[in-house]
Amino acid sequence: MDILRFNIHTPVVCSDKITACIGYFDGLHKGHQQLVRKVVDIAKQNNTIPALITFDPDPWVVVKKLRNIPHLTPMKYRQEIGEQLGIKKWIILDFQEDMANLSYEQFHELVLRPLNISTLVCGYDFHYAHHGEGNVKTLLQQFYFNVEVIDEIASEDEKISSTRIERLVKEGDMEKVTGLMGRVYELCGVVKSGNRIGRKYGFPTANLKLCNSYVLPKCGVYIGKVLVKNQWYMAIINVGHNPSFNYQDNISIEAYILDFNQMIYDMEVRYQFYAYLRDEKHFDGMDELKQQLTKDVASARAYFQKEGNV
DSSP: OEEEEEBTTBOOOOSSOEEEEESOOTTOOHHHHHHHHHHHHHHHHHTOEEEEEEEESOHHHHHSOOOSOOBSSOHHHHHHHHHHTTOOEEEEEEOOHHHHTOOHHHIIIIIIGGGTEEEEEEETTOOBSGGGOBOHHHHHHOSSSEEEEEOOOEETTEEOOHHHHHHHHHHTOHHHHHHHHTSOEEEEEEEEOOOOHHHHTTOOOEEEEESSOBOOOOSEEEEEEEEETTEEEEEEEEEEOOTTTSOOSSOEEEEEETTOOOOOTTOEEEEEEEEEEEOOOOOSSHHHHHHHHHHHHHHHHHHHHHHTOO
16 A cells, blocks of 8 residues: 655645545544545546545644554554555645645645546545534535545444544443444554563463553453464453552553463564453452453353354
8 A cells, every 4th residue: 555645835736546435434434444445446447546645644633732642553453444445546644734734725725636636535524624614515616536435434323433433442441332333442652561460370461562542441350362473363352550469550551361371572562452341449369369360261251252253
């Protein structure tokens, strides 16, 4: 996939005609995927390059002066998903004050026109330009390219949105999150060294150091999987403060990986969250904790056996 960065002071002019969707696309959930599929379909029909136009940094960083905004899916992994869905060109708009302050007419002229767009696909509620004054109506009024508008994509009579999915992640409803995203929720990072108490008692855990600012699932224990060296393993994942033996003020994320006994410190891994299992709780002793972990492991195996996803 070709990745282009676009700045209004040094614009990149696309030589090939593209069909593109536009938005921030955090999570690249099922609603976003409808836009992408429309792009791919139109691109096949009119022999153009299927593309996606997005923004970096998050527009809220510039517009609302926010910092360290947690996201569902960092840009790097959105690109992976987009490529799997058929996107051939990923265009990143360098979103700074100068771009944020453009009128919608200027946005058409200085940003969209140089991209050589044949058809632009957007959601019915897409807004852009200064104070969000640009919308579907203003896009349809310009004459540089065709516009296709996708109606609301809903599930259970509620719009599928990044905001809705964020709420569900924070509530720990990971199975519903999977349904709305079209894939299992992931956190990516590297394994950092811990205090190794779990290893001492036969339940070694891999502590995750996140590489990006993610929306975190609520504290508790989850049935999940961990990707190590291109292989997925069943796991029990704890999100919380380790109240029994190693309390931490900051939230830690650690996994006991089933049927696995390798040293993986500093390796890049991915944690998937399939289902909420139980609350995090304080145990009076290691024997009590081991008994609970044994039950948790049995629950995980039963879950994946039932799902046919061992």
